Amino acid sequence: MEKMATRDAYGKALVKLGEQNSNVVVLDADLAKSTKTIEFKKKFPERFFDMGIAEQNLMGTAAGLAASGKIPFASTFAIFATGRAFEQIRNSIAYPHLNVKIAASHAGLTVGEDGASHQAIADIALMRVLPQMKVIVPADGIEAEKAVLAVAEMDGPVYIRLGRSKVPIIYAEDYQFELGKASIIKEGQDVALLACGIMVAEALKAAEELAKEGISARVINMASIKPLDKEAVVAAARDTGAVVTAEEHNIIGGLGSAVAEVLGENVPVPLERVGVSDTFGESGKPQDLLEKYGLTAKHIQEAAYRVLNRKRDV
Amino acid sequence: MEQQQEKLKEIARQIRRNIIEMLTESQSGHPGGSLSAVEILTTLYFREMKVDPANPRWSERDRFVLGKGHAAPALFATLAEKGFFPREELLTLRKINSRLQGHPDMKKLPGIDMSTGSLGQGLSAAVGMGLAGKLDNKDYRIYALLGDGEIEEGQVWEATMAAAHYKLDNLTAFVDSNGLQIDGPCTEVMSPYPIAPKFAAFGWHVEEIDGHSLEEISAAIARAKEIKDKPTVIVARTIKGKGVSFMENEVGWHGNAPSEEQAKQALAELV
Numbered sequence: 001m002e003k004m005a006t007r008d009a010y011g012k013a014l015v016k017l018g019e020q021n022s023n024v025v026v027l028d029a030d031l032a033k034s035t036k037t038i039e040f041k042k043k044f045p046e047r048f049f050d051m052g053i054a055e056q057n058l059m060g061t062a063a064g065l066a067a068s069g070k071i072p073f074a075s076t077f078a079i080f081a082t083g084r085a086f087e088q089i090r091n092s093i094a095y096p097h098l099n100v101k102i103a104a105s106h107a108g109l110t111v112g113e114d115g116a117s118h119q120a121i122a123d124i125a126l127m128r129v130l131p132q133m134k135v136i137v138p139a140d141g142i143e144a145e146k147a148v149l150a151v152a153e154m155d156g157p158v159y160i161r162l163g164r165s166k167v168p169i170i171y172a173e174d175y176q177f178e179l180g181k182a183s184i185i186k187e188g189q190d191v192a193l194l195a196c197g198i199m200v201a202e203a204l205k206a207a208e209e210l211a212k213e214g215i216s217a218r219v220i221n222m223a224s225i226k227p228l229d230k231e232a233v234v235a236a237a238r239d240t241g242a243v244v245t246a247e248e249h250n251i252i253g254g255l256g257s258a259v260a261e262v263l264g265e266n267v268p269v270p271l272e273r274v275g276v277s278d279t280f281g282e283s284g285k286p287q288d289l290l291e292k293y294g295l296t297a298k299h300i301q302e303a304a305y306r307v308l309n310r311k312r313d314v
Numbered sequence: 315m316e317q318q319q320e321k322l323k324e325i326a327r328q329i330r331r332n333i334i335e336m337l338t339e340s341q342s343g344h345p346g347g348s349l350s351a352v353e354i355l356t357t358l359y360f361r362e363m364k365v366d367p368a369n370p371r372w373s374e375r376d377r378f379v380l381g382k383g384h385a386a387p388a389l390f391a392t393l394a395e396k397g398f399f400p401r402e403e404l405l406t407l408r409k410i411n412s413r414l415q416g417h418p419d420m421k422k423l424p425g426i427d428m429s430t431g432s433l434g435q436g437l438s439a440a441v442g443m444g445l446a447g448k449l450d451n452k453d454y455r456i457y458a459l460l461g462d463g464e465i466e467e468g469q470v471w472e473a474t475m476a477a478a479h480y481k482l483d484n485l486t487a488f489v490d491s492n493g494l495q496i497d498g499p500c501t502e503v504m505s506p507y508p509i510a511p512k513f514a515a516f517g518w519h520v521e522e523i524d525g526h527s528l529e530e531i532s533a534a535i536a537r538a539k540e541i542k543d544k545p546t547v548i549v550a551r552t553i554k555g556k557g558v559s560f561m562e563n564e565v566g567w568h569g570n571a572p573s574e575e576q577a578k579q580a581l582a583e584l585v
């Protein structure tokens with residue numbers, strides 16, 4: 001299966017955007033080679049601003065550019081974007097509804113060897129709680145590119161979560177990303193697997209394994225964490241009566257929580273959340289980390305068994 | 315010239331009166347740091363800045379960012395005086411459904427170029443505006459007003475470094491150097507001094523003036539406009555609470571509204 005890191009797709013998309021729209025500007029905080037904004041810098045050096053190792057000013061400067069009609073993409077690692085500069089994002093970007101796109105790379109455990117200090121596992125939660133902020137977690141390179149191009153067309157702040165590691169390509173080139181719309185990748189009636197980011201590919205693998213045992217799993221990509229496609233969640237719960245969420249994020253505050261909120265208020269069916277179990281990560285190879293912290297197809301499959309058992313008990 | 319100076323003084327007096335009336339009506343807000351910034355705001359909006367109250371989003375306008383957003387009453391009074399919105403609206407300050415929020419809200423009130431309130435963030439936005447102006451080859455200028463306590467924030471120095479790095483000679487920042495913050499004098503809380511050499515060391519052109527002298531403010535702005543390839547900071551010595559005897563240099567008047575009785579006395583002094 002072909003693989004690509006979502007950050008690479010971001011770099012590619014930025015170049016396209018740069019060609020399409022002269023108002024697009026890009027800012028980074030001394031991580032251009034890692035976030036891939038370097039691709040834009042090479043083509044459009046006059047529209048690229050390295051702000052140095054100063055993430056708070058990175059966000060504030062992006063806000064000022066947006067207030068002057070530019071479409072700034074501000075990039076750094078997810079941990080620093082949402083952590084170090086949280087309050088700048090809140091007060092200088094989200095509150096005034098400024099047109100800043102925060103594209104943060106190296107999210108989640110798959111940062112790997114750099115370890116826990118660099119593994120953002122709370123960024124979805126931090127961005128999701130901000131009024132006016134939209135949150136997107138692309139599943140593969142195709143979706144990342146489409147999402148980046150799509151958000152440049154709309155007004156207002158957006159957080160896009162990108163990864164360091166290569167992930168399988170799930171979508172075909174003609175895939176259309178739509179904000180606020182879940183994407184059903186596989187139909188199924190027994191259990192629904194709702195995933196985002198790198199966990200979508202894992203959910204698909206889990207669904208294949210479940211199919212071998214005669215369990216039909218619906219797989220839904222919830223890339224648009226906010227706005228969340230409530231109808232798709234409710235329909236999945238009604239049709240299957242058993243939901244599993246999967247994300248490369250703390251189980252507190254991310255996709256699992258967002259889905260639980262919708263289920264609790266609409267169709268309270270059994271739910272199991274796969275994610276980082278409220279703990280910090282550590283150094284290691286991405287694949288080893290995913291195994292150790294319970295973020296593989298196998299873990300989704302096991303969660304599916306648990307939720308199916310609970311469904312029977314209801 | 316004489317005549318214009320007199321007119322500006324009269325506007326400044328009116329802004330001060332409005333600040334007192336607004337705070338007395340709302341029974342909350344920040345008089346000290348509002349009063350210390352009046353001459354700076356008056357000079358900017360009535361002498362220097364290219365703005366059009368009928369077209370507040372005019373793309374060619376000069377921009378203003380109130381880093382010390384708690385001085386919003388001074389900015390609101392100035393904007394009302396300039397005609398951005400009706401004067402009567404000033405008395406809705408801080409009330410439910412008002413466009414006059416406790417701190418400036420660019421999406422609510424015409425004339426506000428950046429939402430602020432969290433100290434230390436304004437200068438970064440001004441840097442972004444400066445970069446945009448350069449990219450678009452526009453000749454508009456960006457002004458920011460920072461508190462002397464505010465510059466204790468690390469982000470201010472990130473922005474200071476960036477403004478010099480990108481040679482933003484379209485950016486002029488004022489420091490309202492009134493010597494006081496909330497917990498006491500800046501010297502006791504966390505000394506930001508010396509202020510001028512810090513900015514100079516970061517590569518800025520520096521002016522030091524009396525921040526209540528309309529002449530000195532104008533002259534400093536005029537020099538800033540001549541400086542090429544460097545942003546300018548105007549360190550303005552001011553008196554917190556300026557114009558109201560019992561508020562002047564009193565740390566207790568940072569964030570307290572006057573009573574009806576105190577307001578009467580203040581207004582009697584502001585004639």
Ligand SMILES: Cc1ncc(C[n+]2csc(CCOP(=O)(O)OP(=O)(O)O)c2C)c(N)n1
Pocket residue numbers: 346347348350382384431432433434460461462463464465490492494495496554568
């Ligand atoms: C980030 C942040 N921290 C704390 C505050 C609370 N606060 C409001 S005003 C103020 C003191 C400001 O002092 P200074 O900048 O000197 O303003 P001035 O004396 O001109 O009123 C503080 C600490 C704030 N608004 N923002």
Ligand SMILES: [Mg+2]
Pocket residue numbers: 461462463490491492493494495
């Ligand atoms: Mg002060």
